[in-house]
Amino acid sequence: MLNKCLFLAGGYGTRFLPATKAMPKEMLPILDKPLIQYGVEEAVAAGLTEIGIVTGRGKRAIEDYFDVNFELEHHLQGSARETKIQALTSLTDSCRIAYTRQKEMRGTGDAILTGQIIVGDSPFAVVLSDDLCLHPTKGILEQMVEVYQQHQCCVVAVEEVPAELTERYGIIDGVKQEDGTYLVHNLVEKPSSNEAPSNLGVVGRYILVPEIFDELMKTPPGYGGEIQLTDALGAIARRDKVVACRFQGIRFDCGSIEGFVAATNYCYEKLQR
Ligand code: G1P
Numbered sequence: 001m002l003n004k005c006l007f008l009a010g011g012y013g014t015r016f017l018p019a020t021k022a023m024p025k026e027m028l029p030i031l032d033k034p035l036i037q038y039g040v041e042e043a044v045a046a047g048l049t050e051i052g053i054v055t056g057r058g059k060r061a062i063e064d065y066f067d068v069n070f071e072l073e074h075h076l077q078g079s080a081r082e083t084k085i086q087a088l089t090s091l092t093d094s095c096r097i098a099y100t101r102q103k104e105m106r107g108t109g110d111a112i113l114t115g116q117i118i119v120g121d122s123p124f125a126v127v128l129s130d131d132l133c134l135h136p137t138k139g140i141l142e143q144m145v146e147v148y149q150q151h152q153c154c155v156v157a158v159e160e161v162p163a164e165l166t167e168r169y170g171i172i173d174g175v176k177q178e179d180g181t182y183l184v185h186n187l188v189e190k191p192s193s194n195e196a197p198s199n200l201g202v203v204g205r206y207i208l209v210p211e212i213f214d215e216l217m218k219t220p221p222g223y224g225g226e227i228q229l230t231d232a233l234g235a236i237a238r239r240d241k242v243v244a245c246r247f248q249g250i251r252f253d254c255g256s257i258e259g260f261v262a263a264t265n266y267c268y269e270k271l272q273r
Helices: 035-045 060-065 070-076 080-093 108-119 140-151 163-168 211-218 229-239 257-272
Strands: 004-008 050-055 096-101 124-127 131-134 154-160 170-176 182-189 200-208 242-246 250-253
Touching: 004 035, 004 108, 035 050, 035 060, 035 080, 035 124, 035 131, 035 140, 050 060, 050 108, 070 080, 096 108, 108 211, 108 229, 124 140, 131 200, 140 154, 140 200, 140 242, 154 170, 154 182, 154 229, 163 200, 170 229, 182 229, 200 229, 200 242, 211 229, 229 242, 250 257
Parallel strands: 004 050, 004 124, 050 096, 154 242
Antiparallel strands: 124 200, 131 250, 154 200, 170 182, 170 200, 182 242
């Protein structure tokens, strides 16, 4: 049964320094909601109500955020502002959240191995909440859960990226299938434009099967000297089945200033309409 979702929230957020020196990048708000809340909402909407968050030093604000705050709730009771935290309260009421801490920032692969204690031996989704994914009715994770149910294998979300940006993403080598998904033959982490096998870049949403843990244990450090999830998925794709889902909807790379500003403007304009 697929009902678990792991959030990788250990990273330093160096691209947003100094703002992220004493505050987790996952807590940066798009309008009045921190990035990670958008991700948890997307997961819960997809039926992934068992949430695991891999944090690290300096990330305690995430735990406080999803916890109750009696003093604040008491203070707001009966006031017009009470509604301000109601959506958050009903979100935390509709899921369970467990935390574990990554000791060293050794990459997405290492973060997933750290989260194994939470997800155990079942398939699970992974969210990098830097990537804000929006769809008016059917979230990206919900779309991916359907693809998983169809194919019963690892699923990655992809979208077209401009040639000069392949070096920011995991890029797939795949063949389009009749149902619109791609059968992935290989994945490469952050290739230059002339080494990129396609223009389909991986977005921070994955569904993984437990086989990934054995593969990650064998995966040597790759790009940036880190254990890359992309490399482990590449190894699985070369011998077994990995599917890529060109999702419907819009995605903002909120790990970059431009993406973050674009997401803010988009959400603000939608609010005005
Ligand atoms: C990570 C992954 C990369 C993926 C990207 C999506 O990179 O390693 O394969 O394409 O997320 O945002 P990061 O953004 O952590 O550098």
